[in-house]
Amino acid sequence: MTHSILQVNDLMIGYEKALTPALNFSVGPGEILVVVGDSGCGKSTLLSTLAGINPPLGGEILLDGKNLSGVPIHKRKIGLVFQEPLLFPHLSLIDNIGYALRAGRESRNAARTRANELLDWVGLSEIAGQKTWQLSGGQAGRVALARAIAAQPAVLLLDEPYSALDPETRLRLLADVKNLVTNEGIPTIHVTHDRSEADLLATRTLTW
Secondary structure (H helix, E strand, O other), X not given: OOOOXXXXXXXXOEOOOEOOOOEEEEEOOOOEEEEEOOOOOOHHHHHHHHHOOOOOOEEEEEEOOEEOOOOOHHHOOEEEEOOOOOXXXXXXXXXXXXXXXXXXXXXXXXXXXXHHHHHHHXXXXXXXXXXXXXXOHHHHHHHHHHXXXXXXXXXXXXXXXXOOOOHHHHHHHHHHXXXXXXHHOOOEEEEEOOHHXXXXXXXXXXXX
């Protein structure tokens, strides 16, 4: 279980100019901060900046007191699940998840055992050997979440990964996410334009 704390101080996000005022917030173990705002307001840019994909225009991002400025993406221990699952279509479900584990230098046997556990958690263990291009949108979303968790992130970032799904599937996955991050103690930031989604998922809400 992780006990990390993400702290943002006077963070400025954007490209040539800032998209928002300076941001100040923290997210602790098991908390879910939901950022609510309309399309184009900078929600995805915030997550990309926290993950290290985009550089900040100012301020600092601290993980357990360590400034992440200059720390490359693969060393930040931040998991990011996008709107599109971005799975490897030529690999099976278990190998998609195992890829993240092997990248963390798990042995092949340990990686497969953990990948099977995660597939069981998301309810897809019966089709572990199936290729990901054969999946429905809800199934792909669950695999993407399992792959992000497999890497044992210190922080989890969710960029509206279930917005295109049918309401029943979306509600089930959101409930799964809430249970997981609470039980595992993972600080989580979820962005959405849907206030009802925020009410369901959030322990705290930031509205833009």
